[in-house]
Amino acid sequence: MKHLYTFALIEAVARSGSMRKAAEDMNLTASALNRRIRRFEEEFGSDLFERIPGGVRLNPAGEMVLHHYRATLSDIARVQSQVADLSGERRGHVSIACSQALLPYFLPEQIARYRAEHPGVTFSVKVRDRARAEQELASYDSDLALVFEPVYLVDFEVLHLVPQRVHVVMRGGHPLAARPEVRLRECLDQPHVAPDARYGVRHLLDFAARRMRRQLDPVLETESFELIRHYVLHENAVGFQIPIGLRESADGSVAFRPVSERDVAPGSLILGQLRGRTLPVASARFAMQLAAALQDVAA
Incomplete structure (x- = not known):
């Protein structure tokens, strides 16, 4: 979506910490990238980055803008999946941050089961430790987290919990x-x-x-x-x-x-999402399936 392209450039700079590296990643010249961001900052009325030795980083205003962009992408994905549901064919993408223990057996079985009914849905699974998984939710990099013994639980809405010895x-x-x-x-x-x-x-x-x-x-x-x-x-x-x-x-x-x-x-294996976020349909329905499967594990 063209109107979101500038936000994608801002995210690329934030991710790489360098205008030059972000320009390479986005197939632009560094001068073209810099002009685009400068133009946005002038229209927005605030700088987004501060210069540090070796590169740049988001200032507080930039962090707010990036959070808005990621929330907007999440809302668009949710609406797209709702529209797809109107046609009777569920589509969408589900991103999960999880502990390693879920990889050999539980998640492959659950993803394959979901895709057997909804082949238009794709998945990304990222192995994260318990602190990083919570960060992924807060940054909208993952829709769901399934982790053993989360650390903070500040913005973590618990969808299901199962004890594990x-x-x-x-x-x-x-x-x-x-x-x-x-x-x-x-x-x-x-x-x-x-x-x-x-x-x-x-x-x-x-x-x-x-x-x-x-x-x-x-x-x-x-x-x-x-x-x-x-x-x-x-x-x-x-x-x-x-x-x-x-x-x-x-x-x-x-x-x-x-x-x-x-x-x-025993510790707690917890399925959760970012508190207050409305998930896309595919992610919300997959979360329901996971919660039911975890209930069976507990039984």
Whole structure:
């Protein structure tokens, strides 16, 4: 939409922090980009950027303008999806920021199920830690967030919540695999692999360990839960994950057991959106499907 093009240029500059880099990204000359933004600032009555060493950044007025642009794009997408619904063919795009645990099983199943009924809807899935996922909602970069143990919840409207116990992941033949549940101290006495501090699982583990006057001392710390799941096959170590991201292997090579709630309290897997935002139809309907599926997980 041509009338929004200048706003897109402003967003490109804000994203890159450089007029020159933004011009390259938008296939313009730097002088043409600069003239367009200067013209907008004159008509608007305020500068949008302040110069800093090495580039530019939005000033408070620029941040307000960019927020308005993103909200406008969201409103247009919502109206487009409503108009598409009038023709009986749902279209639209759904963007989701989520924890890694949702990637192997839950989200692929849910997206495929939704698209089987509404093939005109497309998706983007971005893996984000719990703090970044909330930022994505506030900046309109994502419609929905599905994260374990969100940090702030300031502008986060909770659509559904399901408890998840922390589980130990290990080789199928590991001695702890014979237990129905394990104690945290037993895990910490073993070589262990842990997610880094940005993730909700690690937050719960660190809190529980401090209560026991212990601390995690992982042989491997990573941002990848996939690495944790595979690493335990190569060393007789244990890792940690939530059950929505786990399934028993057909050959029994990997096992997982819950950590006792006497040691580690369950965390919350939360589906949410930006507070006060009216979602496009496709995103709102997909959120309803996710909430129902999470209810089944809890059951």
